[in-house]
Amino acid sequence: MDLNDRRQLPLFSIGTVQKLTGLSARQIRYYEEHELIQPARTSGKQRQFSFADVERLMLIRQWLDEGHNMAGVKRNFEEMERRRAHPKDSQKKDLSDTEVYKWLEREMLGTQSKSSESLFQGDLSRFYRKR
Structure with a gap:
């Protein structure tokens, strides 16, 4: 199992994630409703969050603290995904x-x-x- 697979393992309950991120349970559920995170579910329907989910939540919080709205947060994630999918485009530099x-x-x-x-x-x- 490589590091990326380990980052995706669902390990944390919503209470632990609240402590790690400083977000309320309602905020976390709200971000899930807007499909910014997709936590795994146990057989009892409880959310289980991975390290990657916690990192995304911390990014969301940071961007909101910087003054972005939800549309801006979604755009930021889309841009991150675009850069990940097309790394050559993001490496172009402006010429002097x-x-x-x-x-x-x-x-x-x-x-x-x-x-x-x-x-x-x-x-x-x-x-x-x-x-």
């Missing part, structure tokens, strides 16, 4: 003006290979000053 000028010069002089995609494509607006 100097780097953009160098790329432009290479492309205009034809020194860049034809098979590579332009890194500044669609970013020419930064060359025009608003007057």
Whole structure:
């Protein structure tokens, strides 16, 4: 069993999770109703939370404390999931003006290979000053 599998094991009762997160039972049930967490259930229908569930609840609390509303919290989780699914997209960095000028010069002089995609494509607006 690897670490990720262990993080998903349902171990904690709602009372323990309340102590760990500082949230009330009503808040925890509310977040479950909004499908932000999906705790496992025992045969007696009691919720059992994993380490991963506790971490998500702590993130929810942090974001709410920072002023996000529920829609913002859901967006944050969607963005996290998108980044996890497409790690290359989240690693793209913005180029500085100097780097953009160098790329432009290479492309205009034809020194860049034809098979590579332009890194500044669609970013020419930064060359025009608003007057």
